[in-house]
Amino acid sequence: xxxYDEFDHAFVSSRVEQFRDQVGRRLAGELAExxxxxxxxxNGVYLxxxxxxxxxxxxxxxxxxxxxxxxxxxxxxYDRGYGHFTTRQNIQYNWxxxxxxxxxxxxxxxxxxxxxxxxxxCIRNVTADHFAGAAADEVADPRPYAEILRQWSSxxxxxxxxxxxxxxxxxxxERDRAAxxxxxxxxxxxxxxxxxxxxxxxxxxxxxxxxxxxxxxxxFLPEEDLLSYTTAIMRVYNLHGRRDNKYKARIKxxxxxxxxxxxxxxxxxxxxxxxxxxxKLPDADIQAIAAYFAPPALADRAEGWxxxxxxxxxxxxFARWVDQNVKPHKHPDYGxxxxxxxxxxxxxGDASDVQMDAIADLAEEFAFDEIRISHEQNxxxxxxxxxxxxxxxxxxxxxxxxxxxxxLITDIIACPGLDYCxxxxxxxxxxxxxxxxxxxxxxxxxxxxxxxxxxSGCINACGHHHVGHIGLLxxxxxGAELYQITLGGSGDENTSIGEIIGRGFEPNKVTDAVETIVxxxxxxxxxxxxxxxxxxxxxxPQPFKEALYGDAKAEAA
Amino acid sequence: xTRIWRETGFVENDPWVIETEEVKxxxxxxxxxxxxxxIARAEESNDVGLGVLIRPADDVRKLEPYLYRIExxxxxxxxxxxxxxFSHASLLxxxxxxxxELRAVGDVLIDQVPLMLxxxxxxxxxxxxxxxxxxxxxxxxGIAEHYQPTARHAEKGEGYSWRRRTVxx
Numbered sequence: 001x002x003x004y005d006e007f008d009h010a011f012v013s014s015r016v017e018q019f020r021d022q023v024g025r026r027l028a029g030e031l032a033e034x035x036x037x038x039x040x041x042x043n044g045v046y047l048x049x050x051x052x053x054x055x056x057x058x059x060x061x062x063x064x065x066x067x068x069x070x071x072x073x074x075x076x077x078y079d080r081g082y083g084h085f086t087t088r089q090n091i092q093y094n095w096x097x098x099x100x101x102x103x104x105x106x107x108x109x110x111x112x113x114x115x116x117x118x119x120x121x122c123i124r125n126v127t128a129d130h131f132a133g134a135a136a137d138e139v140a141d142p143r144p145y146a147e148i149l150r151q152w153s154s155x156x157x158x159x160x161x162x163x164x165x166x167x168x169x170x171x172x173x174e175r176d177r178a179a180x181x182x183x184x185x186x187x188x189x190x191x192x193x194x195x196x197x198x199x200x201x202x203x204x205x206x207x208x209x210x211x212x213x214x215x216x217x218x219x220f221l222p223e224e225d226l227l228s229y230t231t232a233i234m235r236v237y238n239l240h241g242r243r244d245n246k247y248k249a250r251i252k253x254x255x256x257x258x259x260x261x262x263x264x265x266x267x268x269x270x271x272x273x274x275x276x277x278x279x280k281l282p283d284a285d286i287q288a289i290a291a292y293f294a295p296p297a298l299a300d301r302a303e304g305w306x307x308x309x310x311x312x313x314x315x316x317x318f319a320r321w322v323d324q325n326v327k328p329h330k331h332p333d334y335g336x337x338x339x340x341x342x343x344x345x346x347x348x349g350d351a352s353d354v355q356m357d358a359i360a361d362l363a364e365e366f367a368f369d370e371i372r373i374s375h376e377q378n379x380x381x382x383x384x385x386x387x388x389x390x391x392x393x394x395x396x397x398x399x400x401x402x403x404x405x406x407x408l409i410t411d412i413i414a415c416p417g418l419d420y421c422x423x424x425x426x427x428x429x430x431x432x433x434x435x436x437x438x439x440x441x442x443x444x445x446x447x448x449x450x451x452x453x454x455x456s457g458c459i460n461a462c463g464h465h466h467v468g469h470i471g472l473l474x475x476x477x478x479g480a481e482l483y484q485i486t487l488g489g490s491g492d493e494n495t496s497i498g499e500i501i502g503r504g505f506e507p508n509k510v511t512d513a514v515e516t517i518v519x520x521x522x523x524x525x526x527x528x529x530x531x532x533x534x535x536x537x538x539x540x541p542q543p544f545k546e547a548l549y550g551d552a553k554a555e556a557a
Numbered sequence: 558x559t560r561i562w563r564e565t566g567f568v569e570n571d572p573w574v575i576e577t578e579e580v581k582x583x584x585x586x587x588x589x590x591x592x593x594x595x596i597a598r599a600e601e602s603n604d605v606g607l608g609v610l611i612r613p614a615d616d617v618r619k620l621e622p623y624l625y626r627i628e629x630x631x632x633x634x635x636x637x638x639x640x641x642x643f644s645h646a647s648l649l650x651x652x653x654x655x656x657x658e659l660r661a662v663g664d665v666l667i668d669q670v671p672l673m674l675x676x677x678x679x680x681x682x683x684x685x686x687x688x689x690x691x692x693x694x695x696x697x698x699g700i701a702e703h704y705q706p707t708a709r710h711a712e713k714g715e716g717y718s719w720r721r722r723t724v725x726x
Binding site for chain 1: 613637638639640641643644645647648652666668669671672673675676687698699700701702703704705706707
């Protein structure tokens with residue numbers, strides 16, 4: 001992974017001291033809250049319902065054991081003993097004191113971490129495939145490019161006061177595990193016919209109150225032009241994105257109102273001036289960054305195959321965990337392990353300080369000190385020998401971290417909701433817990449198969465409900481919470497926005513409604529090979545409407 | 558009270574005025590003309606030493622044919638969080654090669670001044686009390702390390718890590 005040099009250390013320290021000065025002026029009353037707000041946001045500090053919240057960046061979701069231990073330490077020393085991993089591969093703390101935040105940032109800097117641009121109307125933490133560098137289907141590792149973008153976008157003087165926030169995601173495989181089509185810029189690493197590396201460039205995707213799938217504006221951008229082309233997009237957006245209405249300020253609205261073709265033309269025009277300037281990335285420079293991300297030397301461990309077969313035969317729960325949470329690695333003797341942060345009935349994405357410390361230890365012992373955070377709010381150990389799976393599993397069981405549900409119905413994404421968030425209309429966490437408990441039996445989950453439930457407590461869609469196979473959106477109607485259900489959303493290479501199925505459900509009815517949907521699917525699938533999403537795409541909403549509302553009511557809705 | 562600050566210090570008797578219904582340039586002052594008026598004036602005359610005010614929605618590239626006749630360009634920040642003038646400044650310096658005075662006007666706050674400087678703005682019309690105080694004390698809240706090329710070169714070298722390594726390799 002990337003290692004800071006002196007320059008990076010100096011930069012992050014300067015930034016901490018700059019923020020300490022700003023906090024000092026704020027506390028002394030020399031800086032008004034409205035002017036302080038964008039400054040604290042660009043340092044990761046939000047003001048939430050009950051307290052300040054600090055969102056710490058985990059660039060492209062990659063960290064090591066030492067850094068994970070620091071996250072545990074911060075949870076213990078400055079918060080209430082836990083942190084919440086987010087859908088943008090970051091972690092947030094819900095109870096820090098404003099006056100402590102400069103010290104927290106200084107502690108983070110000591111392990112090469114920061115909270116830069118995790119909020120605010122700037123270029124946010126760049127995200128990438130959580131299986132980067134390990135997945136068997138990868139064309140190239142997306143992280144070197146994400147790191148180049150991270151550095152280039154850090155305190156960018158031209159792009160720190162954009163019309164609205166700006167999110168970039170990079171994927172390195174045909175299978176999109178970074179949801180690039182619902183980002184402001186989505187970059188898909190690929191090779192052209194000559195075998196050269198470049199990107200398909202998507203712009204204008206996003207969720208929120210106006211969900212849109214990104215448009216491809218460039219089929220193949222050579223890697224050396226990454227920063228010049230990105231600068232061109234940013235400049236067109238900074239100058240022309242709407243600033244009259246914050247709900248229409250994202251680049252997706254500009255793309256929609258301008259038209260993708262015209263926007264692509266404007267970007268090309270700007271790019272024609274920027275191409276070949278100082279922003280050009282020569283191959284040697286890219287290689288210098290890529291070298292940081294060289295995979296660990298993986299020795300052959302073929303003894304793992306028979307061992308694994310034996311362990312699986314002896315222990316059904318272990319077998320289930322391996323089948324569900326371990327995916328094939330580039331190296332046949334290794335696997336990519338998902339540590340589920342979705343215990344049955346638990347809070348999605350939360351981890352205690354003790355759990356974080358345990359994950360750090362296990363990463364060092366079994367996984368070459370590499371940890372990832374996935375946008376699905378789980379932790380990944382990307383390189384684990386099959387021969388080490390059993391002891392790893394035992395240690396995870398002891399920490400309540402071995403739930404065998406990756407990709408299943410209880411692997412729910414949920415935003416913090418009305419329990420924490422100042423924007424929310426409805427609670428998300430208790431609903432996630434109720435659904436998780438209802439479907440928690442291992443056999444039942446296995447029978448249902450792959451099914452992604454995503455829950456947002458308001459229209460801002462932080463829980464990604466638009467791309468949930470089943471999406472649940474909390475709304476407020478006449479002072480009461482109500483949940484709207486969408487079906488058929490997906491955030492992969494075949495991205496789709498879920499369709500609203502009908503009128504909403506009261507909090508005490510919504511889990512029943514989810515169960516009705518699941519039972520309807522089980523009744524109509526062609527075989528247990530046909531996933532929920534495939535079945536929905538085949539039959540459409542009608543059978544689900546009928547099951548939920550009955551014939552007549554469905555039409556009225 | 559509004560004062561003009563440059564890195565050499567505060568400027569007294571600055572002649573440039575943004576005209577309104579009530580305020581007009583006096584004999585010994587000069588107007589910062591709106592873009593269209595400046596272009597009309599330039600087309601109708603051989604005047605040099607012009608001043609122009611770029612509003613956020615203006616296309617700054619329209620200035621290109623007239624730049625050699627312009628003494629000052631003012632870019633407007635109607636609110637501190639309207640960042641369009643950062644791009645105007647970058648285009649003026651990097652694309653159009655404008656070298657004369659480039660002034661930030663409007664809601665100019667101390668925490669934005671370092672970013673403005675990096676985009677090539679070298680003159681500031683300041684009324685915020687904290688900003689004035691900090692500028693008087695010579696305490697800018699910027700950071701010296703930069704990760705991207707901009708109109709103004711970084712004090713501590715160019716900051717892409719890939720570029721640094723190329724240099725040391």
